[in-house]
Amino acid sequence: DTGVSQDPRHKITKRGQNVTFRCDPISEHNRLYWYRQTLGQGPEFLTYFQNEAQLEKSRLLSDRFSAERPKGSFSTLEIQRTEQGDSAMYLCASSLYGVGTYEQYFGPGTRLTVT
Amino acid sequence: RKEVEQDPGPFNVPEGATVAFNCTYSNSASQSFFWYRQDCRKEPKLLMSVYSSGNEDGRFTAQLNRASQYISLLIRDSKLSDSATYLCVVNPTSGGSYIPTFGRGTSLIVHP
Numbered sequence: 415d416t417g418v419s420q421d422p423r424h425k426i427t428k429r430g431q432n433v434t435f436r437c438d439p440i441s442e443h444n445r446l447y448w449y450r451q452t453l454g455q456g457p458e459f460l461t462y463f464q465n466e467a468q469l470e471k472s473r474l475l476s477d478r479f480s481a482e483r484p485k486g487s488f489s490t491l492e493i494q495r496t497e498q499g500d501s502a503m504y505l506c507a508s509s510l511y512g513v514g515t516y517e518q519y520f521g522p523g524t525r526l527t528v529t
Numbered sequence: 530r531k532e533v534e535q536d537p538g539p540f541n542v543p544e545g546a547t548v549a550f551n552c553t554y555s556n557s558a559s560q561s562f563f564w565y566r567q568d569c570r571k572e573p574k575l576l577m578s579v580y581s582s583g584n585e586d587g588r589f590t591a592q593l594n595r596a597s598q599y600i601s602l603l604i605r606d607s608k609l610s611d612s613a614t615y616l617c618v619v620n621p622t623s624g625g626s627y628i629p630t631f632g633r634g635t636s637l638i639v640h641p
């Protein structure tokens with residue numbers, strides 16, 4: 415399978431704990447996006463990378479959230495001191511920027527539950 | 530006004546019906562547009578890109594109206610398997626920000 419993969423698929427954690435999610439994009443894609451989605455809403459942009467450079471972050475993104483893409487391949491999203499309001503589906507998507515179409519392809523997501 | 534707006538529905542239609550959804554956007558710098566389909570508790574899957582000239586893929590037709598700042602999706606001869614949430618996404622590709630913005634989605638239920 416050469417699509418976008420995410421790990422873990424589900425995570426249950428207690429409030430105050432740190433969690434880290436991983437995303438492996440489609441191998442030739444240079445852009446990688448993180449989104450958060452809650453029930454009844456569309457995906458909400460968090461941040462994106464072009465290769466290893468983090469180009470934009472949502473102004474709404476708390477300082478507790480950090481993302482990396484150290485070698486321009488896989489990416490990690492860390493949430494520190496989780497809160498119940500962080501419970502959501504965290505989606506990763508990748509795209510090939512520069513070819514002109516900007517189509518994004520999503521991974522299956524990591525569903526986070528904070529108790 | 531939200532950047533991207535969609536009627537959440539649900540649109541409840543019988544098999545074989547034609548149904549259309551609109552998605553309005555506020556950023557006139559937006560340059561690329563897409564429709565995604567999302568099944569319950571699954572990831573969004575790309576349905577089609579929306580080109581200035583419009584495009585058609587089988588029973589699905591997407592249109593762009595830049596003057597009125599909306600995109601549309603038309604589904605003909607609806608199937609039970611078309612039941613899903615349809616998300617539009619708008620990408621500015623100039624003006625310094627390249628943040629894709631999704632609508633909240635329109636729910637479609639096709640019944641026998």
